[in-house]
Amino acid sequence: MLWKLLVEFLRPQRGLLLAVVVLQLAQSIASLYLPTLNADIIDQGVAKGDTDYILRVGGVMLLVTLLQIACAIAAVYFGAKAAMAMGRDVRGAIFSQVAAFSEQEITRFGAPSLITRSTNDVQQVQQLVLVSATLMVAAPMLSVGGVIMAIRQDVQLSWLIAVSVPVLMGAVGLIITRMVPLFRLMQTRIDTVNRVLREQLTGIRVVRAFVREDVETARFGRANEDVTDTALRAGRLMALAFPTVMLVLNVSSVAVIWFGAFRIQDGSMQVGTMIAFLSYLMQILMSVMMATFMAIMIPRAAVSADRIGEVLGTESSVRPPEHPLDFSGRTGRGELEMRDVGFAYPGAEQPVLSGISFTARAGQTTALIGATGSGKTTLVNLMPRLFDATSGSVRIDGVDVRELHPDLLWGHVGLVPQRPYLFSGTVRSNLLYGKPDATEDELWQALSIAQAEDFVREMDGGLDAPISQGGTNVSGGQRQRIAIARALVKRPELYIFDDSFSSLDTATDARLRQALRQHTAGATLVIIAQRVSSIVDADQILVLDDGRIVAHGTHQELLEASETYQEIVNSQLAAEEAA
Template structure:
């Protein structure tokens, strides 16, 4: 069972806590089983004979045992809570680490909302199960088995009531639990849906407001939220049946014990104290069954969550780390693609097909093409966010599959199509790739990225706060800060994935001029939609339907490429094109 394997794998390193839970729960359960016997002795031997000294002596012993029981319960809960929190911490770290190893393909396969739910809500459900197991389930079987043994030792014929009550209770509760399992599975999926809708709406709040779609989006969320509520109510109704059933069986059994016990006392086969102790053991047995049942309620949901967590942990990344990685290279910044292709699993057509080109140090290689032509997928293969399904991608003469990941990523400064800034300050974002960068280095990078002026005007300058995602700065400012972040790193290869789209033409021109001056010896790969951004590139690749249909400089392509001319004519006047 995946749930048991998952829990055992992460609690095993904390075996000393497990031992502590078992020992103190065992001591607590033994004390609970011993107390009714002492109570019976007080009634049958102390009260019946009027021996006050005997009553005080046994009462004092009961008080001491009760105090020991309380201490054991507190310590057991402490160890159990510590074990559950350690499991939750380690499990969240394991899921986060695994997701960090995923390529773009696996992240897209699961979806960000589902991965967040699995890391938080699903782990919490498993953690809660472990906590309650340590505080309830360890003592429950001891109380149940021990209670049966003690009840049999007191009166065998009367124990027939237990033999009937327990199976009836178990059968009824099992029928309820079987119906709850699919509801819990459905609930987790619907929680994923709610998270997805909420995340989408919060991310696209400006679009929602711009198109006055608040009511529509509210209805979407209400529908997803209503589905979760409906499933939770159905599960809750079944859950609500359990405790009345347990109380019904307990009360009916208690009445039966008193009824038949009265006849046993009348016959002289049982004493009043023994009947009281037997009734206490009956309640302990049924309470133990109820505690186990309460655990059984949590197990189906935790099992579903464990399946979802295990699915993430057992999914291998398609970007496999090299067994014997190359840790040093002779060349610096040379990119080569040799018949490189990329296709998604099960796709009819590849996204990229037989791409071959060289991007040399000190040169700018530009990539242009229509939307959906595969430009972003191409640049994502360079830092191994995707692996080519055929052919080779080489950096400095070595297949990227064989390069040490840290060496590869250290060589590349990637500015993605959608620049993302982390919560913190301007400085903390710029130092993301080089934590020890000085303030002078940060200002130099901001100069090149044409961002010095607006950063200097921000309150605090380099220490100005940046909200999560960079939502407190404009799109153009976000792009320039992302470019500056790559520049601070001083890599040998710069990859700009449509990273100038939010800049006006004047800023774009100044930025490109500064880049040519400040990163003269580096390899630059620029993906762009605007021809003006790549007009000075040393090599322009025209991408169409995942293939390179033409290549050359701007002037060469104007003469020989019909596709490129159409792009140019759609953006520039005849004078500008020349």
């Protein structure tokens, strides 16, 4: 997966990579040329006292060194640009893929894991590209070129290369093979830390309300300790790699000097030749050490690439049709119909919904009510195709939603979820989310209908008042009303309110519903509610129980004919009387 990922996302950067290859090639040739010049100075200049030769060759060495430095700087610059661009493209691809996921895929991966995959995992691959871009040519070039140049200097000492290089590669390879499972475990445990931290930050009010700070601190501490323990174990192995490399380097240096000294003594080798051979051996072993840097990073990057590939390779269960229907020429106004709809979560023994059939007509209000766990929210998710029904069909104006492009479908639906979410920004930016070109009059009209105009005008800045992430700087009721106004600004053909009035007092709820009837005349309204008072005026009420519609009719009809609805009404009346 790592190779596939690199090939796919580095293809646009091939110009930069080609420049890096050329620069590293020039740098490597310069590095291989320097020891030979150094040997010539010692054997031809210093030994014979030829100052002119020393200055002339020394000047050449200086120029070669300057060229080497310039090539190294340029190679790192272009390599960094290629790596950063690749990281940008991978993060963009992950975000686009996740944005296309249905609720089913989001739930399967989990938000903390998706965050880790788009940040830490991408960074691991990006770092590998950065290191590889500066070493991918230099390491093999110095290794192969160093062997050739060393043999040219002295064949009889070349056996030292045949011994030291395999020893170094074998020792480092053994260490790396033990690091791979640790890196895989580390990424999983980073997921856990993100999940625990995200839960605690999101639920900080609950933690404080129940005085559970110590328990949550201990829970985070355990997750943190797991990551620390894994990182330390991997770090110990990584730390062992460098002393191993240095041990081989130093032993090899001593061996060259030891055996070279005997050859110099018997006159078969010159001092400059031995120093050049030693330099080439160091280059060979240093190139192996540079390759070791890459080899150490490859296992962790490979694990990260697998996790990234898992996201990029997962197709959304809600896929656009190959030939989507043109929805623009129809004459309907968002009429919603469900025909024998059923839904079961993957791996579940029993379906959540079974045999759901009803029609929500344009210009009417259709309400759904039922006990907790009866399947109301799941049914809501099927309407705008956040999930796909596992049986039956969901239709808008007679067209199966699976035959429409999701973007086109969602453009005709205004959904106010059970837990209203506001984005960081301002009141205005949140209201414009559904209709970017809405006028200020349209925004205030939507706020007025949602019974939010008064408190927004009192906020510092009005429409430009700041909203924090999730809308945590406003109350639950205010957040809910702004979310309702956001859907109203969009003016869709199908409104879906998923228990969107639960945070409102009875008087505000009544005023909002009265204003809604006037504003949404001609559109289709679907209201999911827990409170009977929110749906008494609905044109039809569907009663859900255990994933099935057990009764339907108006409020009065259900009071007379449905025991389940009577129980709901009586339980709420009893609660109100008790209050």
